[in-house]
Amino acid sequence: MGKEKDTQDTTLKTNSSSEIDKETALDMDMYKTIIMFEEEEALERSSENDAESFFDTCNQIRNNMSEIAKLKSNNDASTKEDIRELQVDTALAFMELKKLNRMEKFRTKFSRDSLTTAKTNVDNRHLQLQNLLYEVIHLKKEVLKCLQFKSKDENILLVSEEEFYKEAPESISRLETTQNDPHQKRLARLEWELTQRKQLALLCDNLSENKKSVAASIESKQSRLDNLAPQLRGILEASKPLQESLGLPLDKIKLEHEKAALLSPPLYILYAKASAFRDACDTTLVVSVEGDEEEAKRTFNQDGGQESDSDNEGQSENIPEETPVHKKRHHRISKEARQEEKKLRLLQKHPLSVKIIVSFKNDTKLKLQFYYFTVLKVITVVSDLLTVNLGGISVGDMLASESVLRELYPGDTGFDSPNPANTYQLARQKLGTFSSLSLGIPYKWAQWMAGLHFVPVDAREQKSVIQDNGQDSVESVLKEIKKRVRARLDLCAEIRQLESGSLSIFTDSIDAIPQKIATILHKFNISSWKNYCNTFNYSESHKENFMTSSDIFYEAILRRGSSELVAYIAIKPDYPKVTSVFRIIFNSNISAGVDIHRDIEREINVMWDKPPTLSAQLQRLRSCFDIYLETESMAPREKIFFHSVRGRTRSRPYKYVEIGGGIFTHR
Amino acid sequence: MTENLNAKLFYNTVLCQAFSPDSRYLLAGNIYGDVSVYDLSLALGPRQTDNEELLGPTYQFKPHSDQQVQSIVTTNNFLVTGTCGEIAGWDWKIVTSSKCSKIKPSWVIQIPSKKDSLEKSDVNCMIYSKENNVIYAGSGDNQIHIINLENGKISSSLSGHTGFIHNIALSGRQLVSGGEDGTVRLWDLRNKENTNILHPYLDDKVARPRIGKWIGAVDSTDDWLLCGGGPRLSLWHTRTMEVAMVFDLPDDGIHVADIYEERIIAGGAMPYLYHLTYQGVSLAKVPVSSNTVYSVIYQEQPQKVLCIAGSSNKIDLCTNFNYREMILKFA
Numbered sequence: 001m002g003k004e005k006d007t008q009d010t011t012l013k014t015n016s017s018s019e020i021d022k023e024t025a026l027d028m029d030m031y032k033t034i035i036m037f038e039e040e041e042a043l044e045r046s047s048e049n050d051a052e053s054f055f056d057t058c059n060q061i062r063n064n065m066s067e068i069a070k071l072k073s074n075n076d077a078s079t080k081e082d083i084r085e086l087q088v089d090t091a092l093a094f095m096e097l098k099k100l101n102r103m104e105k106f107r108t109k110f111s112r113d114s115l116t117t118a119k120t121n122v123d124n125r126h127l128q129l130q131n132l133l134y135e136v137i138h139l140k141k142e143v144l145k146c147l148q149f150k151s152k153d154e155n156i157l158l159v160s161e162e163e164f165y166k167e168a169p170e171s172i173s174r175l176e177t178t179q180n181d182p183h184q185k186r187l188a189r190l191e192w193e194l195t196q197r198k199q200l201a202l203l204c205d206n207l208s209e210n211k212k213s214v215a216a217s218i219e220s221k222q223s224r225l226d227n228l229a230p231q232l233r234g235i236l237e238a239s240k241p242l243q244e245s246l247g248l249p250l251d252k253i254k255l256e257h258e259k260a261a262l263l264s265p266p267l268y269i270l271y272a273k274a275s276a277f278r279d280a281c282d283t284t285l286v287v288s289v290e291g292d293e294e295e296a297k298r299t300f301n302q303d304g305g306q307e308s309d310s311d312n313e314g315q316s317e318n319i320p321e322e323t324p325v326h327k328k329r330h331h332r333i334s335k336e337a338r339q340e341e342k343k344l345r346l347l348q349k350h351p352l353s354v355k356i357i358v359s360f361k362n363d364t365k366l367k368l369q370f371y372y373f374t375v376l377k378v379i380t381v382v383s384d385l386l387t388v389n390l391g392g393i394s395v396g397d398m399l400a401s402e403s404v405l406r407e408l409y410p411g412d413t414g415f416d417s418p419n420p421a422n423t424y425q426l427a428r429q430k431l432g433t434f435s436s437l438s439l440g441i442p443y444k445w446a447q448w449m450a451g452l453h454f455v456p457v458d459a460r461e462q463k464s465v466i467q468d469n470g471q472d473s474v475e476s477v478l479k480e481i482k483k484r485v486r487a488r489l490d491l492c493a494e495i496r497q498l499e500s501g502s503l504s505i506f507t508d509s510i511d512a513i514p515q516k517i518a519t520i521l522h523k524f525n526i527s528s529w530k531n532y533c534n535t536f537n538y539s540e541s542h543k544e545n546f547m548t549s550s551d552i553f554y555e556a557i558l559r560r561g562s563s564e565l566v567a568y569i570a571i572k573p574d575y576p577k578v579t580s581v582f583r584i585i586f587n588s589n590i591s592a593g594v595d596i597h598r599d600i601e602r603e604i605n606v607m608w609d610k611p612p613t614l615s616a617q618l619q620r621l622r623s624c625f626d627i628y629l630e631t632e633s634m635a636p637r638e639k640i641f642f643h644s645v646r647g648r649t650r651s652r653p654y655k656y657v658e659i660g661g662g663i664f665t666h667r
Numbered sequence: 668m669t670e671n672l673n674a675k676l677f678y679n680t681v682l683c684q685a686f687s688p689d690s691r692y693l694l695a696g697n698i699y700g701d702v703s704v705y706d707l708s709l710a711l712g713p714r715q716t717d718n719e720e721l722l723g724p725t726y727q728f729k730p731h732s733d734q735q736v737q738s739i740v741t742t743n744n745f746l747v748t749g750t751c752g753e754i755a756g757w758d759w760k761i762v763t764s765s766k767c768s769k770i771k772p773s774w775v776i777q778i779p780s781k782k783d784s785l786e787k788s789d790v791n792c793m794i795y796s797k798e799n800n801v802i803y804a805g806s807g808d809n810q811i812h813i814i815n816l817e818n819g820k821i822s823s824s825l826s827g828h829t830g831f832i833h834n835i836a837l838s839g840r841q842l843v844s845g846g847e848d849g850t851v852r853l854w855d856l857r858n859k860e861n862t863n864i865l866h867p868y869l870d871d872k873v874a875r876p877r878i879g880k881w882i883g884a885v886d887s888t889d890d891w892l893l894c895g896g897g898p899r900l901s902l903w904h905t906r907t908m909e910v911a912m913v914f915d916l917p918d919d920g921i922h923v924a925d926i927y928e929e930r931i932i933a934g935g936a937m938p939y940l941y942h943l944t945y946q947g948v949s950l951a952k953v954p955v956s957s958n959t960v961y962s963v964i965y966q967e968q969p970q971k972v973l974c975i976a977g978s979s980n981k982i983d984l985c986t987n988f989n990y991r992e993m994i995l996k997f998a
Contacts, residue, residue: 546674581674591877593919593936594958595978602678645847646807647737648791648833648883648922648961649680649698649978665786667698667735 042106064090168192259289262296264350264372266450273474291352380440407573414441448473498524514656519560519622527555603654681976684962685739696736721996726767740793752787805832836886845882867898884924895921934960951989956981
């Protein structure tokens with residue numbers, strides 16, 4: 001409001017000043033000077049004083065106003081004058097206020113101006129400060145960069161300082177300058193390094209040059225040797241007819257030996273022993289190595305590494321076994337695959353095998369093929385008996401290759417691996433028993449032949465192993481095999497004869513055999529373990545089992561008149577060393593206690609001085625049956641005996657003595 | 668050959684048993700001519716039960732090779748074995764010691780064989796009489812020989828049977844014998860004469876023609892006579908010579924019949940040993956290992972034990988008469 005008044009005032013003044021036309025410029029000048037003057041005045045005066053004078057003036061106006069009001073209320077004529085005077089006073093006071101106002105305005109303006117100048121000044125300074133700070137940061141970074149700078153020479157490996165001073169020539173080391181100046185020292189060392197490296201590079205070049213020349217010479221020599229080989233081969237080829245004509249199978253032997261060298265150690269031992277035996281004792285024996293030679297070479301080369309490998313495997317195998325089963329599906333699949341692979345590995349056999357052919361009369365041959373299982377570490381045998389047709393229905397099983405070699409030594413059924421560790425190995429891979437895998441048969445004698453000795457699970461076996469534990473195991477085993485096969489062939493002939501119903505005449509036996517017998521062999525045919533078990537209510541778990549499923553079972557029917565006897569015969573694998581076992585049953589029209597059977601069985605199975613043949617046993621059975629019937633008066637008495645029964649056991653005179661025409665006595 | 672040996676033992680039959688005079692040992696003889704000696708305290712004492720193997724003999728010897736040990740009897744100084752044609756005495760001290768296997772007989776008495784026979788006669792059963800120091804031997808030559816051990820001679824022989832003697836029994840001054848001829852004969856030992864003859868096979872209630880007429884076992888007390896064999900086991904009153912009781916047993920022949928403290932022990936061709944009262948009530952039916960029982964012996968002191976043997980390699984022991992306590996094997 002003050003300003004408006006002010007401008008009004010100035011307009012008023014200008015209006016008033018415009019009254020003087022000509023002197024406008026001067027006026028303007030005047031105006032300016034007045035303003036300047038006023039400004040100066042305003043600065044000189046203190047605002048505090050002005051404020052006081054303002055309050056005073058205001059009070060005076062107020063007083064004057066109230067005086068005027070009082071006077072006017074009096075309505076006196078005389079007061080008119082006083083009023084007038086007071087009015088003038090008041091007007092003056094207003095003037096005074098106006099003046100003060102102006103002054104104040106000036107001062108405000110002035111102070112505002114000074115404030116802005118001060119502010120700009122501050123801003124400038126601030127800007128300057130910021131610029132400077134930025135510069136500082138930048139410089140710091142630069143410094144840091146400089147500090148972090150790496151010289152290439154730092155990566156170079158230098159010889160140690162001592163070595164450097166010891167070896168470098170004075171021209172490079174310059175002891176005086178470098179001693180105290182690390183930079184110079186470093187330079188010197190670098191220089192020394194450089195010279196050394198240069199020298200070495202030179203040396204390297206020289207050596208490689210040498211190498212090249214040597215290689216070239218080797219190559220030339222090799223090519224010469226290569227050229228020599230076909231010539232040699234030609235010579236060998238040419239010498240063959242000569243060798244043949246001289247009867248020296250040198251090449252064949254050499255080839256065989258080369259192959260043999262690739263055999264796994266146990267098979268090699270077997271091969272070596274067997275061929276030695278062949279050369280020394282038995283020329284009809286055929287010993288050879290069979291299988292894929294290339295693969296054998298490969299395994300032979302791997303062998304060293306594989307050995308330790310399999311050990312590691314054994315250790316690491318435990319770990320996946322222990323991992324919990326609830327793994328993710330794809331894991332399991334891979335695990336199965338891995339397990340499959342492990343199974344295959346476990347059952348891996350050596351690619352080469354040894355074949356031994358044992359020949360017998362009548363073109364009968366026994367082929368024995370020996371395999372070695374590299375992981376199971378056991379030898380198995382696959383045997384094949386080649387016979388000319390012997391005929392006879394029931395002979396079949398008897399010459400089946402496995403049955404021929406069964407229990408060649410007591411208890412050696414070959415059902416289980418003789419290596420006790422295999423049971424665990426197979427169980428871990430859930431492969432079942434050894435025999436179910438059809439890997440061939442791990443006979444114990446095969447292990448002996450190959451020089452493998454395992455701790456027998458049965459302590460009693462230990463002794464028998466020690467006895468056989470000699471150099472001559474191959475010889476004794478082969479002898480045993482020959483004996484066995486011959487015995488089998490004899491047995492076949494015997495059985496064939498029995499089947500045709502004829503009993504051969506015995507003269508060679510130590511035990512006397514009666515010849516005049518009324519009982520006839522009605523029928524003789526093959527039976528089975530199952531059949532036997534059914535008949536006698538018999539089981540494998542039976543305590544006194546003289547019969548086992550590995551025996552070969554026959555059934556014989558003996559007849560005299562209406563009396564009939566059925567004998568169940570178990571022929572042991574080791575026949576005739578081990579006597580066949582008979583069990584008998586009478587037909588229903590003969591009543592007899594259990595012990596009657598027992599007595600007859602005892603007579604047939606046990607009471608021999610030396611192991612009897614099957615026919616001898618049958619013959620005795622016939623006579624026993626006769627005697628029983630005759631002592632029981634169930635048949636006309638034909639035999640000579642004194643008492644039909646004797647002793648508290650009421651035993652019968654089953655024993656035959658060749659006195660006179662032959663008499664029967666009691667045991 | 669071990670196979671054959673096992674098989675031989677499988678067909679073993681134990682014919683006779685006896686206790687030693689001090690009651691500490693059990694002896695048993697078999698058809699292969701072996702005698703097994705068992706230390707009873709060892710057999711009945713505590714031992715590891717987990718061992719499946721049966722306990723074998725403590726000692727064993729072969730008194731008669733290639734002959735059967737048909738009977739055994741105990742005297743104060745000797746073990747007497749009876750075999751075909753002879754009886755032999757063996758010193759107890761050696762029999763019950765580790766030197767047992769190399770034992771030699773202390774004495775041998777030959778049993779005379781009949782003139783017309785090639786065969787020697789068996790000694791199927793023997794009884795020792797302490798007072799006169801004689802052995803009564805039931806023989807295969809149909810006679811009962813009375814053998815005086817003082818001089819080792821046969822003092823007299825009782826003849827009358829027409830078949831070999833199966834069994835004899837002594838009660839007081841009276842001897843009872845049973846034989847293959849089917850008769851039971853009573854003998855007065857003072858006069859050495861046959862006082863009475865019984866023919867059980869002629870009695871319809873007793874006879875079993877299917878099995879035979881032979882008498883396998885006899886025993887007697889003052890009033891009663893027990894016999895059995897082919898005919899059924901039967902109890903006869905000695906004064907009247909009438910059948911008092913016929914026992915119905917599932918047997919194929921009786922070989923053992925004993926009267927022991929008002930009870931009858933009977934065994935034979937059946938898989939059980941029966942304990943019966945005179946009235947025929949079964950007191951116990953003990954299963955046995957043998958098909959046929961040929962010998963049952965028992966003692967009260969120092970330990971009550973009943974031993975059963977027969978046609979198997981096993982001897983069954985009962986400490987309580989009513990059930991089988993344990994099994995020994997002959998070899």
